[in-house]
Amino acid sequence: MPKTIIPFGPQHPVLPEPLHFSLTVEDEIVQEAIPGFGYVHRGLEKLCEIKDIHKMIQVVERVCGICSKIHALCYCEGIEQMMGVEVPPRAKYLRTIWSELHRMHSHLLWLGLFADSFGFESLFYHFWRIREKILDINEKTAGNRIIVSVNILGGVKRDLSTEDQKWILAELKEIENKLEEVKDTLFKDYTISKRTKGKGILSAEEALYLGAVGPVLRASGVAQDCRQLQYAAFSELDFEPVIAQEGDSFARMQVRYFELFQSIDLIRQALSKIPEGPISVKVKGYPEGENVFRVEQPRGEVFYYFKANGSKFLDRLRIRTPTFANVPALAKMLTGIELADVPVVILSIDPCISCTER
Amino acid sequence: MEYKFPPFLTTVLTNLLKRKSTRPYPYQKRAPYPEVRGILKNQVEKCIFCGSCSLKCPANCIEINKQEGTWQYKPYLCILCGNCEAACPVKCLTHTTDFPLPCLEKKEILLKGTPPKRKQDKK
Numbered sequence: 001m002p003k004t005i006i007p008f009g010p011q012h013p014v015l016p017e018p019l020h021f022s023l024t025v026e027d028e029i030v031q032e033a034i035p036g037f038g039y040v041h042r043g044l045e046k047l048c049e050i051k052d053i054h055k056m057i058q059v060v061e062r063v064c065g066i067c068s069k070i071h072a073l074c075y076c077e078g079i080e081q082m083m084g085v086e087v088p089p090r091a092k093y094l095r096t097i098w099s100e101l102h103r104m105h106s107h108l109l110w111l112g113l114f115a116d117s118f119g120f121e122s123l124f125y126h127f128w129r130i131r132e133k134i135l136d137i138n139e140k141t142a143g144n145r146i147i148v149s150v151n152i153l154g155g156v157k158r159d160l161s162t163e164d165q166k167w168i169l170a171e172l173k174e175i176e177n178k179l180e181e182v183k184d185t186l187f188k189d190y191t192i193s194k195r196t197k198g199k200g201i202l203s204a205e206e207a208l209y210l211g212a213v214g215p216v217l218r219a220s221g222v223a224q225d226c227r228q229l230q231y232a233a234f235s236e237l238d239f240e241p242v243i244a245q246e247g248d249s250f251a252r253m254q255v256r257y258f259e260l261f262q263s264i265d266l267i268r269q270a271l272s273k274i275p276e277g278p279i280s281v282k283v284k285g286y287p288e289g290e291n292v293f294r295v296e297q298p299r300g301e302v303f304y305y306f307k308a309n310g311s312k313f314l315d316r317l318r319i320r321t322p323t324f325a326n327v328p329a330l331a332k333m334l335t336g337i338e339l340a341d342v343p344v345v346i347l348s349i350d351p352c353i354s355c356t357e358r
Numbered sequence: 359m360e361y362k363f364p365p366f367l368t369t370v371l372t373n374l375l376k377r378k379s380t381r382p383y384p385y386q387k388r389a390p391y392p393e394v395r396g397i398l399k400n401q402v403e404k405c406i407f408c409g410s411c412s413l414k415c416p417a418n419c420i421e422i423n424k425q426e427g428t429w430q431y432k433p434y435l436c437i438l439c440g441n442c443e444a445a446c447p448v449k450c451l452t453h454t455t456d457f458p459l460p461c462l463e464k465k466e467i468l469l470k471g472t473p474p475k476r477k478q479d480k481k
Contacts, residue, residue, distance in 0.1 A: 051416065054414070054441075055414075055415075055416035055441075057416075058416035058417075058437060058439050058441075059416065120366075122366065122370055123366060126369065129379055139391055139393075139394060140391040140393055140394075141393070142393075143393055143394055143395040143438075143440060143453075144394075144395055144438060147437075149395075149437075149438075149439040149440060157440065157444065158393075181369060182366075182369070184365040185364075185365045185366040185369070188365055189364060189365055189366060190364070
């Protein structure tokens with residue numbers, strides 16, 4: 001059978017964002033997958049030369065629409081570390097709560113899109129209906145629904161009142177019940193297991209060798225989570241990384257589904273331990289030197305490199321997002337599978353393309 | 359190996375009997391939360407035209423002329439971050455709870471007030 005090259009993307013019904021793959025296909029089996037990027041590059045890193053360090057928070061929030069809070073958290077903690085600013089403990093807890101809420105709504109969005117990728121439309125809307133509750137929590141507590149814009153250098157802008165905390169706990173209880181309802185569907189449905197089990201297998205050795213991060217790595221059985229680096233208030237919260245052993249698309253779904261419960265648990269722990277006190281400190285002066293900061297995003301590890309010269313502008317800001325690290329692993333997963341499974345396997349790494357191209 | 363009866367069917371059937379989870383939007387609106395950051399409003403009679411808001415704005419959507427006492431705001435550039443509200447020394451800037459609606463043309467808001475007199479002018 002002669003080899004055929006089939007272009008996949010940049011416009012494809014399952015892809016929320018433009019990503020291109022050149023698939024070399026022989027007998028409907030993919031032999032080679034070559035990724036192509038560059039459709040949504042915005043040049044956000046370069047903006048650090050004309051926006052001062054305080055205004056850059058709003059710029060890094062727009063690197064990724066879905067995990068905007070976590071980008072801002074990484075940026076702020078990195079700059080604060082360079083300047084030696086001690087953030088008040090209450091602000092650390094508030095940052096943790098909002099970042100876990102962001103992880104939950106990102107995972108619910110992905111679970112919906114993943115259900116859509118194998119044609120399960122009603123499950124797709126069911127997940128997005130649950131996600132709406134988390135967006136309402138964001139709207140009520142932070143002011144905006146997705147790009148919440150609560151971080152500032154030295155703390156956070158908004159505080160959570162006691163009534164808000166009680167309301168969040170009540171809403172979380174309801175979200176947890178609704179998630180429990182779909183557990184049987186996700187793990188026992190015939191169509192879902194047929195479309196996802198054994199598709200796009202990545203072993204633990206391959207995942208480590210290709211530098212996979214986040215749920216892709218944890219689904220291959222490697223217990224690695226950047227929250228163990230104990231940034232924000234994670235040093236005082238008790239959690240274990242969620243792992244699965246199979247390394248296929250089903251395992252990646254399983255990891256993300258159980259991480260939702262882990263996030264609910266972390267928010268409950270944070271709300272029970274949150275100390276009283278101020279929510280921000282005044283930051284004076286400008287950073288100098290170099291620094292690297294890593295945090296865990298819903299999609300995996302995000303890496304920030306800062307170079308500052310003591311002026312109000314940064315010299316260089318480098319952002320490496322989790323999808324960029326997961327693309328080599330994705331190219332490996334795509335080889336040897338059927339052409340019909342390609343959309344499901346691509347969606348299983350939770351690709352965020354505008355994040356990757358910044 | 360798997361369920362013969364699709365497990366999602368019970369959810370689908372109960373959803374059929376329940377009321378809709380969406381609202382008929384333009385006719386029925388949810389009351390906004392009081393903490394929401396919507397369109398920016400300036401009480402121009404209180405404004406001292408100091409320029410803090412325009413200096414802190416990451417989207418450069420506010421322009422101030424201190425001599426003439428004008429405050430110009432471009433709602434289509436505003437990203438509703440709330441930095442100007444936090445920076446205002448006289449608290450004349452507030453975000454209302456109405457969110458900006460889509461529009462066909464770029465409208466700018468120009469407010470005119472009286473700038474405070476400088477010390478040397480008073481003498």
